Each structure stands twice: as C-alpha cells, then as structure tokens.
Amino acid sequence: MSIIDGYRCSQTLFTAVGLKLFDHLTKEELLLEDLANKLNLPHLPALERFLNACIALKLIQLDKTNKKYSNTPSSNKYLVSKSPDTLTGYIGHNSQSSYLLWTKLPNAIHENAPQWQKTFNTIHGEEFTFDSFYRDENTEALFMSAMHGLGLTCFPAVVASIDNFQQFKTFCDIGGATGCLAITACKANPNLQAIIFDLPRIEKHAVQYINQTSADIRNRIIFQSGDFFRDPLPRADLFTLGRILHDWNDEKCQILVEKIYRALPEMNGAILIAEKLLVEDKSGPVTANMQDLNMLVATAGRERTCPEYKELLEKVGFKNIKCFWTGTYLDAIIGYKSN
Amino acid sequence: MSIIDGYRCSQTLFTAVGLKLFDHLTKEELLLEDLANKLNLPHLPALERFLNACIALKLIQLDKTNKKYSNTPSSNKYLVSKSPDTLTGYIGHNSQSSYLLWTKLPNAIHENAPQWQKTFNTIHGEEFTFDSFYRDENTEALFMSAMHGLGLTCFPAVVASIDNFQQFKTFCDIGGATGCLAITACKANPNLQAIIFDLPRIEKHAVQYINQTSADIRNRIIFQSGDFFRDPLPRADLFTLGRILHDWNDEKCQILVEKIYRALPEMNGAILIAEKLLVEDKSGPVTANMQDLNMLVATAGRERTCPEYKELLEKVGFKNIKCFWTGTYLDAIIGYKSN
Incomplete structure (x- = not known):
C-alpha cells in the first residue's frame, strides 16, 4: 500500500514547495x-x-499550545528556496517534468528510448540531446537549479572521499553547469584553479551562481564554453564528471573518458566521477x-555499478581505480592516468 | 529523498501491473x-x-543460480489479476485516474473542489456526482474492480471486529457496488440475508461478482437498485456504509445516516461504517x-476521526457507538438504534 501511495506523498511535497509553504514558515511560525x-x-x-x-509526512509541525505551524529542521535546510542546501529546484524539476514523463515508462521500456516527445510534444530528432531539458528558458533555469541543489547536498562528500585532493592544482568540471562541483572543489582545496566546461547557453547560469560566492572562490573559477563531444577540452590535472555519464550510452561514455584521458598530464592526472552507484547485482x-x-x-543513459565504471575507465587506460560509497545521493569513482 | 522518489516507485508498480508481469510470473518462473x-x-x-x-522494490525476485524471475509471496497474493485478493483494479484506478488528478492538488486546495474537469475535461455541474468516476464503461468497470479488491483485503477484519455479528438476520449495504461487503458478511454469518443497494448502472457489475461465489453465498444476496439520497431504503437490521461517507460532506452524511436510522427496527438495529480512521489530531x-x-x-468528501463519526451518529440518535482500528486499510465504526 505504501508503494501505491508514493505518488500522493510526492505530490503533497511538490505542492507544498510550489505554494512556497516552507518559505513562509521559515520566517515565523504562523x-x-x-x-x-x-x-x-x-x-x-x-x-x-x-x-x-x-x-503526517513530517514536513512541518504544529504547536498544540499556540496553534502555530512551523518548519521541521530538515525542511528549513532542504525545502526553503533561499537555503544554501535547497532542493526546491530539484523538486520543481521532478514536479514539472519527471512526474509526467514517468507516465510513459511503459513506452520507454517498449522502445528503449526517452519519452519527451510523447509527453510534452517536444520536437527532437532520433538521437537524444539535452534540448528536451532546455526546451524553454524556465525549464532550463529550473533544471540548472535542480542539479545545483542536488549537487550541493552531495559534492562535499564526493570531494572528501578523495584523500589526495590537495595535490591537484588545476581542475576542469565537464558539463559543469552552475559550477556547484567547481565551487565545492575550490572550497575544499584553497590552491585549486577551476574551469567549468559546458555549452554556451549555460554560461549565464554559471555566472549567476558563481557570483554569489565569496571573492576567494569566484576569482579561481572561469567558464569555458564548448560541447564536450565536439570541442577540444582544456588542460587540467583533475577532470570531473558530475552526473554526466549516466546521461549517455556506453559508447559515448567511452569516447568522453578517452578524450579526458588524453587531455590529462602523464603525471598525477586523475578523473573523478560523481554518480549514484548501483550494487553489483x-x-x-x-x-x-x-x-x-x-x-x-529521460535520456539515452543509465546508472551503473562500480565494476562497470571500472571497466569503462580501464578500457581507455586509467589505473588504480577506486569507488567510494559516500552515503549521500551521489557516490565517487576515481581513476589515475599513472600509477 | 524517499518522498521525492515516491511517484517513481508508484509508477514502477503501476507499469508492472499494466504489463501483467505478475500474471506471467505466477504461472512459472521465467x-x-x-x-x-x-x-x-x-x-x-x-x-x-x-x-x-x-x-529493489521487493515486487519480484531473481534466482541467481538458474537466472529465473519469480513473484514474491505478497505479489502472488495482491498483484496477480486472478488472485481472490487482487489489488490490480485498485492499482489500475490509481494509475489511470488518480495519478493525473493529483497534479491538480494545488487547484483543489485553492478551490476546495474536485478536479475531474480540469484533469480529464469531463463535463459536470457545480455539484460533485459519481459521473466522473463512471465517465466511460472502462473507467466504471475499473473503479468497481478497484473498490472490490480493496474491500476484500479489509472487510473480513471489519466484520470480525463486531462481536455480536451473528445476531443480525438481514443486512443492507448502501452503495454496495460489487457486493464485496455483502459477500464477506454472508461468509461470516451463515444465516444472513443481504441486499446490495446501489445505482441501476451498477447492477451488472454486482451480478458479475456475485455469480463468482458459491451457491450458498449468492443465493442469499439480492441487488436492489436505487439512489440512496433520493429513493426509500429497504428494511434491514444491519445497514453498512463501506467507503461511502468519505465521498460526501457532513451535511449529506447526516441526511444519509438519519435515513438509515429511520429504516432500522427499534430493537437490535445497527449501522456499521467501514472507513480509514484519522487519529484524533x-x-x-x-x-x-x-x-x-x-x-x-476527487470528491466532495473527506476522511474523519473516530470522534467525528461518533458525533455524526449521535446527532441522529445512534447509541453505544464504538470505533475499531482493524490494522487493515479500513477501520470499523458501529452504532445501535437502542441500548
């Protein structure tokens, strides 16, 4: 029965966020x-x-003495739109896109293909692109905010799982979007210079998010525009792929990690992947x-296991590959160009 | 995160039922x-x-030795369409109607009104009726099957909670639909004569379900057609309302329970309500x-607490009212005409 009720719980949360209930209750109890x-x-x-x-869902609480409603501590952290850890963008993306997209799950299984066109009448060719996620300005901004929020709750744990993280001097986040991984990395390593590499249309979003950080952080981050499949990559001794590989099939993933392998220096070059790991079976x-x-x-990709990421990286030459289960929504996989 | 994911878990279950996965796996492992x-x-x-x-959702299992998939015991009981305890109708109703209806939860809160028209472009007047549930033959049949399945998992516990259930001789289930409560009651009390009272359009569904029972049961059940707000009620010493009151506002509920009170004999007459109880706060x-x-x-109604049902029944004269938490999806409230 709780699985049947799942969508009702989701919609209750989506509606509360949509109404900005938590924004009102974070200022005062009412x-x-x-x-x-x-x-x-x-x-x-x-x-x-x-x-x-x-x-009932423990999203808010009621003081029975004064009859006033207030947020729970966890709602103040994750469900208030101005909170640094806010998930409201991610929730909005789920509410406005994914909830309806999932009504086409039977079609997706039957066709082994994403369902944007059937769900939203978007026009796209045979091959999956990100145009569906970016089908209008609002959807694009919401998706940026979604990925930023989710990243902020997970990337500190991802970065912390790399014990030699201080050795890196230059950093490039491929498909880095709003820069949440670049920001997290620069906070964790005070000597790091970071590049966000993403499509030209994303630059305005990145600039907006980076400008909200302190001068010490934003002065070390630049945006370089490009298509990571078509254009040459910058030089860096640590490349990161945060929730990128899960959007693409094995063939495209291999092209991308091989391209990164070549762009890395022979000594101390590494790749860091942030994805949610499936257990081996x-x-x-x-x-x-x-x-x-x-x-x-939604995409041409899939989630993978640790051995699958290892195989993908080993195939193009990476060595000393390790997976870290962070306990957050994203795990970490690291591989080195040399031993 | 698990609340955000709720709709995904629901859709996975809905899709599995829609594909008839469990029907195939109940015959043989594959x-x-x-x-x-x-x-x-x-x-x-x-x-x-x-x-x-x-x-992952524990709906099926995989034998790692022979690589064959099979149902879990609980899936065999609830998710196989021919199982006597099947919830596939209820799941289909959630999948085809409620899932989309819930996207209009913000509108429902704003208007305090059901959202069939906005969701499905159904035409109805100002006042809520069941025409939305019965908007075409398939939807009507699915809703019947939904309520039947849910009833079968709960009504035995509802009936069992009434310790003097054997004293009743005649029984009338108001809005009795497929007869699942009448069937359950006749099984529990071998001397009971039962009437299903519901709209004329429902008779074909009731007949279909009753004909599947043994002669001993079906010979004691008749269908009497009528609108429970407009037409006179039959005579019976136990009236039941199984998931009826939650469809209606307090005013209409009071009209209905008062009508039942009057139709009951002075001695040993009782009303039995089956609904999911909210806790007092x-x-x-x-x-x-x-x-x-x-x-x-979806309706003009709401779920209620035990004190609210007590008040509703006391207002029209019922005495000795008791609530029973059955531990299933439906609880029981009983009240008597005399002490």
Missing part, C-alpha cells in the same frame, strides 16, 4: 488563518487538511534503481 | 528472454533494468491523510 492569507488560499478547511498531510539501492529508470524515460 | 517474449518487449536491456527496479496515519487529500481532489 496560525492557520495567517498562513491562508499569506498563501492567498480562501478555504481554511482545505488548507488545514493539506497541512495535516504535511504534518543491481538490486538496489531503491533510489539508484529509480534514477536508472528515470534515465530510461 | 528467464529474461522468455519474459521478454511473453510481454512482447523487444529490448532486453530496458526490460532488465525495469526488472531490477522491481527487485489528524496527524496520521499517512495513508489516511493521503486518502483525505485524494477525497479533496
């Missing part, structure tokens, strides 16, 4: 009537039922399997 | 290739990823809150 006014909702009984459901964790099916309905 | 043939799915890798997700259980919001997007 009575039902005051909350109704702030949210511009005229029907108190309907709002109260909705708030009860949010309480692919029977979990549930969230990785769900992300794998999300890749099936 | 290799990936054989399953692909039976399901007419040409892409083995896509199917395998989907099956891995089903394993309405902060759970989650599944009851989710059902409450489902009532908000």
Whole structure:
C-alpha cells in the first residue's frame, strides 16, 4: 500500500514547495488563518487538511499550545528556496517534468528510448540531446537549479572521499553547469584553479551562481564554453564528471573518458566521477534503481555499478581505480592516468 | 529523498501491473528472454533494468543460480489479476485516474473542489456526482474492480471486529457496488440475508461478482437498485456504509445516516461504517491523510476521526457507538438504534 501511495506523498511535497509553504514558515511560525492569507488560499478547511498531510509526512509541525505551524529542521535546510542546501529546484524539476514523463515508462521500456516527445510534444530528432531539458528558458533555469541543489547536498562528500585532493592544482568540471562541483572543489582545496566546461547557453547560469560566492572562490573559477563531444577540452590535472555519464550510452561514455584521458598530464592526472552507484547485482539501492529508470524515460543513459565504471575507465587506460560509497545521493569513482 | 522518489516507485508498480508481469510470473518462473517474449518487449536491456527496479522494490525476485524471475509471496497474493485478493483494479484506478488528478492538488486546495474537469475535461455541474468516476464503461468497470479488491483485503477484519455479528438476520449495504461487503458478511454469518443497494448502472457489475461465489453465498444476496439520497431504503437490521461517507460532506452524511436510522427496527438495529480512521489530531496515519487529500481532489468528501463519526451518529440518535482500528486499510465504526 505504501508503494501505491508514493505518488500522493510526492505530490503533497511538490505542492507544498510550489505554494512556497516552507518559505513562509521559515520566517515565523504562523496560525492557520495567517498562513491562508499569506498563501492567498480562501478555504481554511482545505488548507488545514493539506497541512495535516504535511504534518503526517513530517514536513512541518504544529504547536498544540499556540496553534502555530512551523518548519521541521530538515525542511528549513532542504525545502526553503533561499537555503544554501535547497532542493526546491530539484523538486520543481521532478514536479514539472519527471512526474509526467514517468507516465510513459511503459513506452520507454517498449522502445528503449526517452519519452519527451510523447509527453510534452517536444520536437527532437532520433538521437537524444539535452534540448528536451532546455526546451524553454524556465525549464532550463529550473533544471540548472535542480542539479545545483542536488549537487550541493552531495559534492562535499564526493570531494572528501578523495584523500589526495590537495595535490591537484588545476581542475576542469565537464558539463559543469552552475559550477556547484567547481565551487565545492575550490572550497575544499584553497590552491585549486577551476574551469567549468559546458555549452554556451549555460554560461549565464554559471555566472549567476558563481557570483554569489565569496571573492576567494569566484576569482579561481572561469567558464569555458564548448560541447564536450565536439570541442577540444582544456588542460587540467583533475577532470570531473558530475552526473554526466549516466546521461549517455556506453559508447559515448567511452569516447568522453578517452578524450579526458588524453587531455590529462602523464603525471598525477586523475578523473573523478560523481554518480549514484548501483550494487553489483543491481538490486538496489531503491533510489539508484529509480534514477536508472528515470534515465530510461529521460535520456539515452543509465546508472551503473562500480565494476562497470571500472571497466569503462580501464578500457581507455586509467589505473588504480577506486569507488567510494559516500552515503549521500551521489557516490565517487576515481581513476589515475599513472600509477 | 524517499518522498521525492515516491511517484517513481508508484509508477514502477503501476507499469508492472499494466504489463501483467505478475500474471506471467505466477504461472512459472521465467528467464529474461522468455519474459521478454511473453510481454512482447523487444529490448532486453530496458526490460532488465525495469526488472531490477522491481527487485529493489521487493515486487519480484531473481534466482541467481538458474537466472529465473519469480513473484514474491505478497505479489502472488495482491498483484496477480486472478488472485481472490487482487489489488490490480485498485492499482489500475490509481494509475489511470488518480495519478493525473493529483497534479491538480494545488487547484483543489485553492478551490476546495474536485478536479475531474480540469484533469480529464469531463463535463459536470457545480455539484460533485459519481459521473466522473463512471465517465466511460472502462473507467466504471475499473473503479468497481478497484473498490472490490480493496474491500476484500479489509472487510473480513471489519466484520470480525463486531462481536455480536451473528445476531443480525438481514443486512443492507448502501452503495454496495460489487457486493464485496455483502459477500464477506454472508461468509461470516451463515444465516444472513443481504441486499446490495446501489445505482441501476451498477447492477451488472454486482451480478458479475456475485455469480463468482458459491451457491450458498449468492443465493442469499439480492441487488436492489436505487439512489440512496433520493429513493426509500429497504428494511434491514444491519445497514453498512463501506467507503461511502468519505465521498460526501457532513451535511449529506447526516441526511444519509438519519435515513438509515429511520429504516432500522427499534430493537437490535445497527449501522456499521467501514472507513480509514484519522487519529484524533489528524496527524496520521499517512495513508489516511493521503486518502483525505485524494477525497479533496476527487470528491466532495473527506476522511474523519473516530470522534467525528461518533458525533455524526449521535446527532441522529445512534447509541453505544464504538470505533475499531482493524490494522487493515479500513477501520470499523458501529452504532445501535437502542441500548
């Protein structure tokens, strides 16, 4: 029964974020009537039922003495849109794109192909591209914010899993988008110079996010525009791929990691991959399997196991490859050009 | 993260039921290739990823020695369409109607009104009716099967919670649909004569389900057609309302229970309500809150607490009212006309 109810719990959360409930409750605790006014909702009984459901899901709490609603600590951290750890972008992306895309899961299984066209009438050719994610300005910005938020909750653990992280001097994040991995890396290593490498259309988003960091961080990050399959890569002694490989099939992944291998210096060059790892027999964790099916309905890619990433990297020459389960939504795989 | 992923888990289950995966695996355990043939799915890798997700959700299992997939015991019981305890109808209803209806939860909260029209372009007047559930023959049949399946998993516990159930001789289930409560009641009490009271269009469904029972049961059940708000009720010493009151507002509920009160004999007459109870402060259980919001997007009703049902029944004269938490998806509330 709890699996059947899953979509109802998701939609309750999506609706609460969409209404900006947590933004209002992070400033002050509020009575039902005051909350109704702030949210511009005229029907108190309907709002109260909705708030009860949010309480049942432990998203908010009600003080029975003063009858005021407030956020839980975890909602203040992840569900307030201005919080540095906010997941509201990721939730918005799930609510506005993925929720409907998943109604086409049967088609995706039948065709082994993404389902943007059937779901949203988007026009694209035979081959998967990111045009579907970027089908209009709002969707593009929401996807950026989604990936930024998710990255912020995971990348510190990814970077921390690399014990020789301080040895790197130059860093390039391929498909680096808003720069959340570059920012995290520069915070963790005060001598690092970072490049975000992504499509020209992404630059405005990256600039916006980087400008919000302190001068010490933003002065060490530059954006270099390019298509990572078509254009030459910059030079760097650490390349990162944060949630990039899971968008592509094995053939394209191999082309990309080989290109990175060649761009690395002979000595101390490394590649760091941030992805959610499936266990070896692919029977979990549930969230990785769900992300794998999300890749099936949305991209040409898939989630992989540690041995699969090892094989991919070994094939093009990487050595000393290790996987780290970080305990967050993203794990880490590192490989070196030389022993 | 697990709340965000909820809809993905739901859709994985919905898709597995839609593909009739569990029907195939209940007959025999199957290799990936054989399953692909039976399901007419040409892409083995896509199917395998989907099956891995089903394993992660514990819906199926894989024997690592012979590489064959099979159902878990719980899937055999609830997810096989011919199982007597099947929930496949309920799952189909959630998949085909409720999943999309819930995308309009923000509108439902804003308007305090059901959202069939906005979701499916159905035409209805200002007031909620069941025409939306019965908008075409398939949807009507699916809803019948949904309620039947859910009833079968819960009604035995509901009936068992009434310790003097053997005292009743005549029984009328208001809005009795497929007769699942009438069938359960006749099984539990061998002397009971039962009437299913529901709209004329429902009779064909009831007849179909009743004809599947043994002669001993079906000979004691009749269908009487009528609209429970407009037409006179039959005579019976036990009236039941199984998931009926949660479809309607307090005013209509009171009209209905008062009508039942009057139709009962002075001595030993009783009303039995089967609904999911909210705890007194309405902060759970989650599944009851989710059902409450489902009532908000789909009907004019709501889920209620034990004190709310007590008040509703006391107002029209019922006495000795008791609530029973059955531990299943439906709880029981009983009230008597005399002490």
